[in-house]
Amino acid sequence: MPVLEIRGLTKAxxxxxxxxxxxxxxxxxxxxxxxxPNGAGKTSFFNVITGxxxxxxxxxxxxxxxxxxxxxxxxxxxxVARTFQNVRLFPNLTVLENVMVGRHSRTSQGVFxxxxxxxxxxxxxxxxEDHARDVLxxxxxxxxxxxxxxxxxxxxxxxxxxxxxxRAMATEPRLLLLDEPTAGMNPKETIELTGLIGSLRDERxxxxxxxxxxxxxxxxxxxxxxxxxHGIKIAEGDYDTVASDENVIEAYLxxxxxxxxxx
Amino acid sequence: MAAPLLxxxxxxxxxxxxxxxxxxxxxxxxxxVDGFLWFIRIAAILVVGFGIFRxxxxxxNGEGTSIDAWENLIVSGVAQGAMYGMLALGYSMVxxxxxxxxxxxxxxxxxGAMVSFFVAQALFDNGVxxxxxxxxxxxxxxxxVLTSTLIAVIVERVAYRPLRDAPRIIPLITSIGISFFLQxxxxxxxxxGVKTYPTxxxxxxxxxxxxxxxxxxxxxxxxxVVALISMIGLYFYVQKTRAGRAMRAVAEDKxxxxxxxxxxxxxxxxxxAVGGAMAGVAGILWALLFRSISFITGFLPGIKAFTAAVxxxxxxxxxxxxxxxxxGLFENVGTIVVLGGLGIPGAGTLKDVISFSAxxxxxxxxxxxxxxxxxxxxxxx
Numbered sequence: 040m041p042v043l044e045i046r047g048l049t050k051a052x053x054x055x056x057x058x059x060x061x062x063x064x065x066x067x068x069x070x071x072x073x074x075x076p077n078g079a080g081k082t083s084f085f086n087v088i089t090g091x092x093x094x095x096x097x098x099x100x101x102x103x104x105x106x107x108x109x110x111x112x113x114x115x116x117x118x119v120a121r122t123f124q125n126v127r128l129f130p131n132l133t134v135l136e137n138v139m140v141g142r143h144s145r146t147s148q149g150v151f152x153x154x155x156x157x158x159x160x161x162x163x164x165x166x167x168e169d170h171a172r173d174v175l176x177x178x179x180x181x182x183x184x185x186x187x188x189x190x191x192x193x194x195x196x197x198x199x200x201x202x203x204x205x206r207a208m209a210t211e212p213r214l215l216l217l218d219e220p221t222a223g224m225n226p227k228e229t230i231e232l233t234g235l236i237g238s239l240r241d242e243r244x245x246x247x248x249x250x251x252x253x254x255x256x257x258x259x260x261x262x263x264x265x266x267x268x269h270g271i272k273i274a275e276g277d278y279d280t281v282a283s284d285e286n287v288i289e290a291y292l293x294x295x296x297x298x299x300x301x302x
Numbered sequence: 303m304a305a306p307l308l309x310x311x312x313x314x315x316x317x318x319x320x321x322x323x324x325x326x327x328x329x330x331x332x333x334x335v336d337g338f339l340w341f342i343r344i345a346a347i348l349v350v351g352f353g354i355f356r357x358x359x360x361x362x363n364g365e366g367t368s369i370d371a372w373e374n375l376i377v378s379g380v381a382q383g384a385m386y387g388m389l390a391l392g393y394s395m396v397x398x399x400x401x402x403x404x405x406x407x408x409x410x411x412x413x414g415a416m417v418s419f420f421v422a423q424a425l426f427d428n429g430v431x432x433x434x435x436x437x438x439x440x441x442x443x444x445x446x447v448l449t450s451t452l453i454a455v456i457v458e459r460v461a462y463r464p465l466r467d468a469p470r471i472i473p474l475i476t477s478i479g480i481s482f483f484l485q486x487x488x489x490x491x492x493x494x495g496v497k498t499y500p501t502x503x504x505x506x507x508x509x510x511x512x513x514x515x516x517x518x519x520x521x522x523x524x525x526x527v528v529a530l531i532s533m534i535g536l537y538f539y540v541q542k543t544r545a546g547r548a549m550r551a552v553a554e555d556k557x558x559x560x561x562x563x564x565x566x567x568x569x570x571x572x573x574x575a576v577g578g579a580m581a582g583v584a585g586i587l588w589a590l591l592f593r594s595i596s597f598i599t600g601f602l603p604g605i606k607a608f609t610a611a612v613x614x615x616x617x618x619x620x621x622x623x624x625x626x627x628x629x630g631l632f633e634n635v636g637t638i639v640v641l642g643g644l645g646i647p648g649a650g651t652l653k654d655v656i657s658f659s660a661x662x663x664x665x666x667x668x669x670x671x672x673x674x675x676x677x678x679x680x681x682x683x
Contacts, residue, residue, distance in 0.1 A: 089561065115563040129554040132547070139544075140551045144563020146544055160543075167544065210563060 042067050042214050042246045048097035050087050057083035059270035070240055070247045072257045075267035076290055081250045082124055084267065085216050089121050090114040101214065116144045120212035122203040124219045130192035134182055134202055137191050138171040141209030174208045197228045215239060217249040221256055229253060236260050266290065339666060346663055350640055357643030373516065375634045381522040381591060383630020384529035388584035389607030390614065390622035391536060392577030398553045398617040399573045402470045405477040406457055408604015409484035410578050414450030415585030415595050416488055418442040419497050426500040435503045447582035454578025455571055489597035499593040521590045532583050533623050536576065540619060549573055609661040615671030625672060632660045
């Protein structure tokens with residue numbers, strides 16, 4: 040059953056056609072990589088799915104229901120979460136608080152519970168905290184212990200990326216959109232995170248759509264690879280098929296000289 | 303060929319000489335401004351230091367302010383400062399979340415105090431004020447909190463929400479307009495005369511010996527206790543609850559907060575509501591301390607609370623409270639100590655000079671305020 044079904048998705052910014060009629064379906068439990076040269080429309084694709092921009096045309100169905108025109112918070116509530124290419128945490132909140140904020144859409148206690156410290160309020164606060172710790176443990180001891188109480192701005196770059204994934208996990212999504220999760224990481228950290236992306240699906244049961252530039256990461260974890268260029272899908276298939284696809288090679292490297300432009 | 307070359311050379315030299323003279327002028331100007339700032343700093347320290355020194359000497363000689371009067375001034379300063387602090391919280395919270403100064407906050411405070419005056423009057427007429435003051439206080443507190451909260455929320459909805467994406471100067475100007483609008487609405491509704499709250503019962507007006515040696519008026523103890531409880535409550539709310547976390551998340555990054563499932567509009571409304579509630583409490587504290595209220599009452603305390611928020615470091619809640627108390631002390635103790643010590647007659651009437659000089663001095667010495675913190679707005683792309 041497709042978790043995400045996209046048909047004819049179109050979005051233009053002024054004269055630039057960021058997305059020009061993209062079709063995509065993602066099945067439950069799949070890891071799909073979206074690749075393409077810079078400016079291909081990958082991040083715009085994520086922005087439109089998560090409701091940060093409204094598409095000009097096209098249909099986005101999440102678990103069979105249209106999510107076009109919904110606010111970002113509603114889409115998060117439905118079960119879609121994302122991370123950002125340029126990490127966007129709450130820098131002055133602690134590590135634990137960042138993840139606890141992620142639980143916001145799954146909890147309900149308001150001012151009155153807090154004011155009168157009702158049993159439900161106290162239970163919920165405890166539940167939020169326990170859940171946040173559980174999500175942080177996904178990354179082993181890297182974000183646990185004393186780091187929990189550090190402000191996010193004090194973290195290393197790799198840890199910020201991990202924390203952003205943890206915060207997305209805390210929203211209890213069924214579909215996780217990762218925007219260049221390994222960007223800026225060293226080779227060792229990249230290998231570690233590649234393994235974690237696999238276990239996001241295997242252990243936690245998320246369906247993952249990932250934008251990635253590191254082809255080793257893409258090759259290792261993807262069930263399917265989708266290639267975008269100039270807002271259109273130019274290839275789709277498993278990694279080996281896509282890697283040898285002429286259109287893809289052309290998009291990345293330009294045309295070979297022998298069947299070159301001048302005829 | 304030769305002619306253009308010559309011209310070019312001339313151009314180059316003139317450009318060079320121009321930049322040189324410009325940078326020299328710049329250096330000279332910067333040096334002059336720096337020097338002037340240092341002069342102000344040193345002059346301020348000397349004047350304040352001399353004033354304090356003289357008034358201490360005078361007290362020790364038994365001429366000037368007596369020890370009792372000192373105690374009185376300090377206690378009044380703290381009590382009044384606690385009230386400023388409560389009001390400063392509203393400025394600081396709105397600044398933290400929306401990044402502009404809500405100058406109408408003083409009127410939110412006045413509105414609460416004004417409406418609860420009529421309730422207090424009714425309670426007094428019925429004799430409840432005399433027979434059960436605690437109940438009356440509770441009732442006027444609730445009325446003031448509800449009124450102020452309501453005004454703050456309506457102002458946000460009507461005046462600020464449509465300007466959410468406008469440059470920050472625009473809601474700032476709007477808030478000044480709202481401030482006048484509210485002042486004259488209240489003047490029109492309730493008249494321009496000064497209204498006086500009924501006097502609190504004797505046991506509150508008498509001095510109580512705190513810890514056995516510090517005699518403090520009952521009302522001032524009440525003011526300090528109410529302010530302390532409210533502050534602790536607010537701290538708990540902002541730091542330890544789901545709604546408070548949402549507020550801090552919205553303050554840092556609205557877009558991402560929305561993506562985390564936080565309803566940004568509702569969070570901003572609750573920020574105004576909490577700030578308004580604090581202003582309502584401050585309105586009652588004002589009534590306990592000064593008893594008189596008019597449509598213009600919100601203006602000066604509002605500006606002073608803003609000063610307190612800047613003193614403490616705007617955007618920082620603990621800073622707002624501390625800034626309030628520091629300002630209260632400046633106003634009460636500083637006036638007598640510094641101006642009295644300098645031998646200026648009628649120092650008491652120069653209170654406001656002191657409080658606003660304090661603002662200028664803090665900005666000269668420490669522009670970020672006492673507790674100034676990194677503001678997330680500055681980090682944003």
